Amino acid sequence: MAKRDYSLQGPDARRAVETGLAAAEWYHTEVPRKVMKDLMQRSDAPAIRDTVILYGCMILFAGLGIALWPSLWSAPFWLAYGVLYGSASDSRWHECGHGTAFKTKWMNDVVYQIASFMIMRNAATWRWSHARHHTDTYIVGRDPEIAVMRPPELAKVILNFFGIIDVIRFFPNLVYNAAFGPTADERTFVPQSEWGRVRRVALVHLSVYVATVALAVWMQSVLPLMVIGLPRLYGAWHHVMTGLLQHGGLADNVIDHRLNSRTVLMNPISRFIYWNMNYHVEHHMFPMVPYHALPRLHDTIRHDLPAPNRSIAEGFREMWPAFRRQLAYEDFFLKRSLPPTAKPYREDLHQISPGTLTPAAPPATAIPAE
Amino acid sequence: MPWINACATDDIDEEDLIRFDHGSQTFAIYHSPEGDFYATAGRCTHEEVHLCDGLVMGHLIECPKHNGQFDYRTGEAKRAPVCVNLRTFPVKVEAGRVFIDIA
Ligand code: FES
Numbered sequence: 001m002a003k004r005d006y007s008l009q010g011p012d013a014r015r016a017v018e019t020g021l022a023a024a025e026w027y028h029t030e031v032p033r034k035v036m037k038d039l040m041q042r043s044d045a046p047a048i049r050d051t052v053i054l055y056g057c058m059i060l061f062a063g064l065g066i067a068l069w070p071s072l073w074s075a076p077f078w079l080a081y082g083v084l085y086g087s088a089s090d091s092r093w094h095e096c097g098h099g100t101a102f103k104t105k106w107m108n109d110v111v112y113q114i115a116s117f118m119i120m121r122n123a124a125t126w127r128w129s130h131a132r133h134h135t136d137t138y139i140v141g142r143d144p145e146i147a148v149m150r151p152p153e154l155a156k157v158i159l160n161f162f163g164i165i166d167v168i169r170f171f172p173n174l175v176y177n178a179a180f181g182p183t184a185d186e187r188t189f190v191p192q193s194e195w196g197r198v199r200r201v202a203l204v205h206l207s208v209y210v211a212t213v214a215l216a217v218w219m220q221s222v223l224p225l226m227v228i229g230l231p232r233l234y235g236a237w238h239h240v241m242t243g244l245l246q247h248g249g250l251a252d253n254v255i256d257h258r259l260n261s262r263t264v265l266m267n268p269i270s271r272f273i274y275w276n277m278n279y280h281v282e283h284h285m286f287p288m289v290p291y292h293a294l295p296r297l298h299d300t301i302r303h304d305l306p307a308p309n310r311s312i313a314e315g316f317r318e319m320w321p322a323f324r325r326q327l328a329y330e331d332f333f334l335k336r337s338l339p340p341t342a343k344p345y346r347e348d349l350h351q352i353s354p355g356t357l358t359p360a361a362p363p364a365t366a367i368p369a370e
Numbered sequence: 371m372p373w374i375n376a377c378a379t380d381d382i383d384e385e386d387l388i389r390f391d392h393g394s395q396t397f398a399i400y401h402s403p404e405g406d407f408y409a410t411a412g413r414c415t416h417e418e419v420h421l422c423d424g425l426v427m428g429h430l431i432e433c434p435k436h437n438g439q440f441d442y443r444t445g446e447a448k449r450a451p452v453c454v455n456l457r458t459f460p461v462k463v464e465a466g467r468v469f470i471d472i473a
Contacts, residue, residue, distance in 0.1 A: 023417055023418075036423070037386070037425070040425045041425075042427065098436075098437050099432075099437045099439075099449060100437065103427075105449070127450055127451065128450075128451060131416075131436040131451045134435065134436055135417060135435070135436070191451075191453055193453055194450075286434075287434070287435070287436070287437060288424070288425055288432065288434050288437065
């Protein structure tokens with residue numbers, strides 16, 4: 001069994017380029033051009049509605065939390081505010097980063113900047129890391145956004161439900177970015193023309209945090225941090241829960257999103273917070289389709305995809321045991337069966353084992369998901 | 371190089387594009403909302419993905435891979451992650467056919 005090296009400048013990164021896994025041609029379900037054009041159409045209305053609801057609820061919940069502070073009665077409002085700040089910002093960052101949420105560019109840009117701040121991502125850096133995530137989804141050594149590396153460090157995964165690992169990594173990186181621009185790893189995917197912007201964004205974010213901490217010290221109260229900063233910890237759980245399901249326990253080093261991404265049907269509140277990214281295979285196959293059209297895209301191509309998980313709980317029941325098996329045997333992954341109407345997986349394209357140039361033996365390591 | 375007879379005008383819906391291959395070269399031909407035709411290099415300058423599956427919005431073509439955008443009239447890169455402009459080619463329309471000058 002070969003050990004994976006997730007470094008963006010390491011041997012697996014070089015092998016991915018040499019073997020043609022990097023920047024490869026990926027599998028797409030065939031969709032007639034007219035249908036796809038219709039699905040790709042942009043509109044401001046759904047995202048304006050959702051943004052008014054989101055920011056309106058945030059103002060309401062934070063206002064009630066402040067009004068009732070420091071009574072325990074404020075707790076439910078902080079919990080609700082926290083999820084919108086520390087989790088809904090993830091999906092807004094994502095959709096507006098793609099530029100598909102709104103039809104109007106400045107609206108995408110404004111929501112993207114606000115969401116990047118709340119989710120603690122440098123707005124300039126992460127646009128590029130996410131482009132790489134789409135080019136090389138779960139290609140070891142190439143994808144900078146692999147949520148759970150193998151073998152999984154489950155303690156870290158659990159800590160991250162409270163944002164702890166992300167935040168511990170974020171602040172030293174923020175200070176480095178503010179002082180020097182992108183780190184060496186970030187320079188592998190951020191073009192040089194953008195390095196100055198990375199630094200400027202970091203300086204703005206850092207200034208807001210310094211001002212918030214200064215206000216908290218002056219007020220002798222943690223209250224300002226309950227509004228800015230801390231919700232990234234106490235409200236992170238929802239985006240971690242949904243984010244893990246995107247690719248957790250599935251294949252890496254493949255070029256078919258049906259093998260490495262998961263679609264999960266979920267309740268309407270989670271879908272609002274997650275902005276329909278539960279249709280994750282669909283999103284990766286066709287990133288041009290805006291979030292509000294993903295349910296229609298799902299209906300259009302479901303005949304060619306593995307059956308979706310029917311709930312978050314069902315997704316976890318499938319994924320968590322796979323993480324545990326990967327502790328002992330990191331090559332293990334779940335391989336979902338396709339319906340008879342689907343085009344089969346191209347096994348010949350998925351034979352490269354991480355850490356080697358030799359073909360792996362996928363049938364021995366892949367266990368069909370129930 | 372003479373003008374190349376690429377396609378019929380009604381091969382491309384308004385506000386849409388098609389792919390046109392000639393020898394080893396590949397192009398994208400656009401039909402603007404005003405009824406004009408334009409031609410650019412076929413592949414995105416970011417990661418060489420063909421633009422033919424992209425979305426035409428007004429005078430912009432959005433790349434299907436990472437949503438980078440170009441103004442297809444000038445080739446100007448308009449939205450990250452594209453930074454390098456797209457090559458454009460002269461176009462003329464005669465007798466219902468679209469010709470491009472690929473010299
Ligand atoms: S390949 Fe076109 S935007 Fe990346």
